[in-house]
Amino acid sequence: MKNWAANLTYSSARVEHPRTLAELAGIVAGEPRVRALGSRHSFNDVADTTGVHVQLDLLDDGRPPLDVDPATGVASVRAGLRYGEVAPALHAQGRALTAMASLPHISVAGAVATGTHGSGDGTRSLAGDVVGVELLTATGEVLTLRRGDADFPGSVVALGALGVVTRVELATVPAFEVRQDVFTGLSWDALTENLDAVMGSAYSVSVFTSWFEPDVRMVWCKSRVDDGVGAAPTLPTGLGAVPATRAMHPLPDVAAVACTEQGGVPGPWFERLPHFRLDFTPSLGEELQSEYLLPRSAGPDAVRAVRALGERVGPLLLTSEIRTVAGDDQWLSTTGEDSLALHFTWRQDWAAVREVLPELEAALLPLGARPHWGKLFTVPVGELRGRYPRFADFADLAARLDPAGVFRGGYVGQLLAG
Ligand SMILES: Cc1cc2nc3c(=O)[nH]c(=O)nc-3n(C[C@H](O)[C@H](O)[C@H](O)COP(=O)(O)OP(=O)(O)OC[C@H]3O[C@@H](n4cnc5c(N)ncnc54)[C@H](O)[C@@H]3O)c2cc1C
Numbered sequence: 001m002k003n004w005a006a007n008l009t010y011s012s013a014r015v016e017h018p019r020t021l022a023e024l025a026g027i028v029a030g031e032p033r034v035r036a037l038g039s040r041h042s043f044n045d046v047a048d049t050t051g052v053h054v055q056l057d058l059l060d061d062g063r064p065p066l067d068v069d070p071a072t073g074v075a076s077v078r079a080g081l082r083y084g085e086v087a088p089a090l091h092a093q094g095r096a097l098t099a100m101a102s103l104p105h106i107s108v109a110g111a112v113a114t115g116t117h118g119s120g121d122g123t124r125s126l127a128g129d130v131v132g133v134e135l136l137t138a139t140g141e142v143l144t145l146r147r148g149d150a151d152f153p154g155s156v157v158a159l160g161a162l163g164v165v166t167r168v169e170l171a172t173v174p175a176f177e178v179r180q181d182v183f184t185g186l187s188w189d190a191l192t193e194n195l196d197a198v199m200g201s202a203y204s205v206s207v208f209t210s211w212f213e214p215d216v217r218m219v220w221c222k223s224r225v226d227d228g229v230g231a232a233p234t235l236p237t238g239l240g241a242v243p244a245t246r247a248m249h250p251l252p253d254v255a256a257v258a259c260t261e262q263g264g265v266p267g268p269w270f271e272r273l274p275h276f277r278l279d280f281t282p283s284l285g286e287e288l289q290s291e292y293l294l295p296r297s298a299g300p301d302a303v304r305a306v307r308a309l310g311e312r313v314g315p316l317l318l319t320s321e322i323r324t325v326a327g328d329d330q331w332l333s334t335t336g337e338d339s340l341a342l343h344f345t346w347r348q349d350w351a352a353v354r355e356v357l358p359e360l361e362a363a364l365l366p367l368g369a370r371p372h373w374g375k376l377f378t379v380p381v382g383e384l385r386g387r388y389p390r391f392a393d394f395a396d397l398a399a400r401l402d403p404a405g406v407f408r409g410g411y412v413g414q415l416l417a418g
Contacts, residue, residue, distance in 0.1 A: 001015060001040075001053075002040075003040045003041070003042060003043065003047075004039070004040045004041045004285075005041075005043055005285065005286070005287060005288065005289075005348070006285075006286075007043060007288055007348060007350065008043070008044070008045060008048075010037075010045075010047070010048050010049075010053065011045075011048050011049065011050045011409075012035070012048070012049050012050065012051060012052060012053040013050070013051065013052060014052055014053070015037070015052075015053040015054075015055060016052055016053070016054050016055075017054075017055050017056075017057060017058045017059075018054060018056070018058070018059055019058050019059065019060060020059070020060065020061075020062075021059070021061050021062075021136070021142075021166065024054060024056075024059065024136060024164060024166070025136060025140055027052060027054055028054075028136060028138065028140065028163075028164065028406065029140055031051050031052045031406070032051060032404075032406065033049050033050055033051025033052065033406060033408075033409060034049065034051055034052050034053075034054060034164070034406055034407065035047055035048070035049035035051070035052075035053055035054070035160055035407060035409050035410075036053075036054055036055075036056070036109065036110075036160050036164045036165065036407075037053040037054065037055050037110070038055075038080070038106065038107035038109055038110020038111070038113070039082060039105060039106050039107045039110055041103070041105065041106050041110070041374070042110070042114060042373075042374035042375070043288055043289050043290075043374065043375045043376050044374065044375065044376055044377075044410070044411065045409075045410030045411055046114060046159055046160070046373055046374055046410055046411065046412060047110070047160060047409075047410065048409050048410030049409030049410070050409065051406075051409070054164060055080065056078070056079055056080030056107075056109070056164070056166065057080050059078065059080055059166065061078065061166055061167065063076070063167075065077065065078045065081060065085075065089075066078070066081070066086060066089045066090070068090070068093050068095060068172065073095060073171065073172045073173070074131055074132070074169050074170065074171055074172070075090060075095065075169070075170045075172050076132075076167055076168075076169050077108055077167065077168055077169075077170060078166070078167060079107070079108055079109035079133075079134075079165045079166050079167055079168050080107055080108075080109065081107065081108055082104065082105055082106060082107055082108070082278075083097075083100060083101070083104045083105075083106060083107075083108060083111065083126075083270075083274075084104030084105060084270075084278035086108060086170075087100065087104060087269075087270030088268075088270060090172055090175075090270075091175050091268050091269070091270055094174060094175050095172035095173070095174065095175055096172060096173050096174065096175040096176055096269045096270070097126075097129050097170060097172060097173075097269075097270075098120075098123050098124070098128070098129055098173060099117065099118040099120060099123040099124065099125070099126055099128070099129065099204075099273065100118050100126075100269070100270060100273035100274045101116050101117065101118050101126060101274060102118070102206075102250075102274055102275040102276060102282065102283075102321075103274055103275070103276045103282035103283070104270065104274045104276070104277075104278045105276075105278060105282055108126075108168050108170075109165040109168060111126050112125075112126050112127040112130055112156050112157065112168065113156075113157065113158055113159055113160055113165070113373075114157070114159065114372065114373040114374035115127055115157045115330070115332070115333050115334045115335065115372065115373055115374075116374065117323070117325045117335060117341065118204060118273055118274075118323070118325075119204045119205055119206050119222075119323030119324055119325065119341070120203055120204040120205070120222075120324060120325070120326070121199060121200045121324050121326065121338070122203070122326055123203075123204065123325070123326055124325065124326045124327070124328045124335070125157075125325055125328060125333065125334075125335050127156040127157050127328060127330050127333065128326070128328040129170050129171050129172075130156045130168055130169065130170060130171075131146060131147045131169050131170070131171050132144060132145065132146040132147065132152075132168070132169030133145055133155050133156060133165050133167070133168055133169070134165065134166050134167040134168075134169075135155070135162060135163040135164060135165045135166060136163050136164045136166060137162065137163040137401045137402065138163060138401065138402040138403070138404060138406040138407060139401075142166075143163070143401070146169070151397050153329050153330050153331050153390070154330070154331045154332070154390075154393060154394045154397040155397075156330050157330040157331070157332040157333050157334075157373070158332065158394075158398075159332065159373060159412045159415075160407060160412065161398045161402070161407050161408065161412050161416060162397065162398055162401050162402065162407065163401060163402065163407060164407075175268065175269065176224055176225070176226055176269050177224070177225040177226065177266045177267060177268060177269065177272075178203065178204075178222050178223065178224055178225065178266065178267065178268075178269050178272035178273060179222070179223050179225055179232070179264045179265060179266045179267075179272065180220065180221070180222050180223075180260060180261065180262045180263075180264070180265075180272045181202075181220075181221045181223070181232045181233060181243065181262065181263070181264050182218055182219070182220050182221075182243070182244040182247075182248050182262050182263075183218065183219045183221070183236035183237065183241035183242065183243055183244065184215070184217070184218055184219075184241060184242060184244050184248075185215055185240065185241050185242050186198070186207075186215060186216050186219055186236055186239055186240065186241040187214070187215055187216075187239075187240060188214065188215065188216060188307065190239040190240055190241075191207065191216050191239075191303075192300060192303055192304065192307075194235075194239060195299055195300050195303060196296075196299070197235060198219065198235060198236065198239070199322070199323075199324045199340070200324075201221060201233045201234075201235035201236065202221035202222055202223040202233045203222055203223055203224045204221075204222035204273060205219065205220065205221055205222070205323070205324070206219070206220040206250075206275070206321050206322070206323050207219050207220075207321065207322040207323075208220070208250050208319050208320065208321055209319075209320050209321075209322065210310075210314045210317050210319065210320060211306055211307055211309070211310035211313055211314050211317070211320060212307075212310030212311055212313075212314035213314075217252070217319070218244065218248055218250075219236045219241060220262075220275070221233045221236065222272055222273055225266045232264050244262070247259060247261075247262050247263065248262065250275055250283070250319050250321065250345075251283070251284055251318050251319050251345070252318075252319070254284065257280065258276050258277055258280035258281060258282065259275055259276060259277065260272050260273075260274055260275060260276065260277055283345060284318060284345075286348045287318055287345050287346060287347070287348055288345075288346040288347075288348055288349075288350060288353055288376055289343065289344065289345055289346065289372075289375045289376065290343075290344045290346065290353070290357060290360075290371070290372070290375045290376045290377055291341060291342065291343040291344065291371065291372035291375050292341070292342050292360070292361075292364045292369040292370065292371055292372070292377075293325070293334040293335050293339045293340070293341050293342075293369065293370045293371075293372065294339060294340050294341075294342070294364065294367055294368055294369045294370075295337055295338070295339060295340075295367075295368050296324070296337070296338045296339060296340055298340070298367040298368050299340035301367055302340060302342060302363075302364055302367050302369070303322070303340075303342075305363040305364060305367070306320075306342060306360065306363065306364070308363070309356075309359060309360060309363060312356055312359060313344065313356055313360065316346050316347055316349065316352055316353055316356060317344060317345065317346060317347070318345045318346065318347060319345050320342070320343060320344050320345065321341075321343040321345070322340065322341070322342060322343075323340075323341040323343065324338070324339065324340055324341065325338070325339045325341055326338055327339065331388065331390035331391070331393055331394045332373070332388055332390075332391070332394055334370040334371070334372060334373065336388075341372075342364070342369075343372075344360075346376075350376075353376065354378065357376065357377060357378045358378050361377065361378060361379055365379065365383070370384075370387050370388075371384070381411060381414045381415045381418065382418060384415060385415065385418060395416055395418075398416055399416075
């Protein structure tokens with residue numbers, strides 16, 4: 001079995017799709033090595049195992065797939081559901097999540113396990129909306145950890161290392177509408193001199209670039225209609241950008257049919273915050289991805305550093321995206337403080353990408369970069385450990401819940417072996 005981008009063949013002997021919690025518990029109790037697999041959208045071996053994979057797409061735990069507590073607004077959802085299934089069901093009940101990733105195709109448990117995020121100065125990663133997780137541990141115990149519990153900050157961005165998450169509790173807010181406006185023609189000088197202002201010019205802002213063209217390619221602004229009173233953001237045009245004259249895809253020369261509606265048409269949050277629509281293939285498919293998250297204070301230097309490498313990285317790129325994420329308190333969060341995210345969608349040429357990643361990392365690591373847990377990087381695991389002040393607490397939690405290392409595999413096994 002391969003991952004979504006087909007750049008990785010998993011090492012597992014088989015994949016199980018348990019239908020009940022008892023079946024799931026039987027697999028975990030009977031196998032020396034098990035790992036939960038989400039929708040397979042990670043680009044590296046974060047989800048891999050030499051044992052048995054479990055996917056929760058058929059799991060019925062006897063409770064409703066999605067259940068919103070009217071008193072608190074907290075939604076309890078089956079962990080194997082995809083955001084594209086959860087979001088419209090929440091919207092139908094007048095509720096919303098604060099953030100969505102670029103694609104709604106990913107599973108809730110798999111997305112939050114790697115710190116998946118969207119963009120927005122005021123929005124945290126998807127893990128930031130999680131207020132509780134229920135997981136089956138290696139000992140067969142069903143454990144619920146909620147915000148306020150001592151181990152909770154280790155339990156959401158957990159790389160599948162603590163057990164199989166069966167339910168996730170998500171904080172929700174009242175549903176809201178968003179408009180999406182795309183601008184072109186922003187010069188590099190205007191961006192670098194006004195980086196914070198551009199990134200803060202709407203609820204969620206994404207800048208697409210190849211790093212070596214004279215202008216950045218596009219600025220995508222997603223504005224809440226309620227706080228912007230329906231007006232298009234004015235900053236990009238104030239800096240010389242112009243509104244796009246047609247719907248755009250993040251990748252050049254790809255038709256925008258797979259993209260959520262643009263052109264300033266207001267719509268529900270879950271049909272504007274992701275770039276891609278659930279019923280179409282997101283992005284390209286034949287691609288690789290890397291991403292580095294940096295403290296906001298290092299943002300301008302990081303942008304200048306990658307721009308200086310533009311001639312090296314540009315020819316290997318399909319596109320690159322600059323986003324922002326508000327900080328959260330998960331021990332393994334790549335966005336433990338307000339962050340700038342530098343994302344790279346590469347042509348599917350691993351031999352060439354593997355050559356350039358160390359150059360990128362040499363430029364970005366001294367600025368405090370943390371690689372996205374689910375994308376491609378060459379940073380050694382020892383170096384990764386040192387980037388997380390609470391890593392020892394996470395390793396201790398993993399050892400307590402999984403002393404025999406049932407849930408260790410892929411690079412996560414190496415990470416926890418030190
Ligand atoms: C086209 C594309 C666009 C993307 N866009 C974004 C983006 O906008 N922002 C971003 O941050 N990332 C993005 N990503 C990366 C992606 O969101 C992450 O890799 C995410 O982790 C994938 O979720 P998944 O459900 O496919 O999990 P998988 O890749 O299957 O697994 C990821 C991790 O989750 C664990 N896991 C899965 N299910 C469970 C469970 N039930 N219990 C415990 N652990 C579990 C696995 O063990 C593994 O460690 C994108 C990827 C693609 C392919």
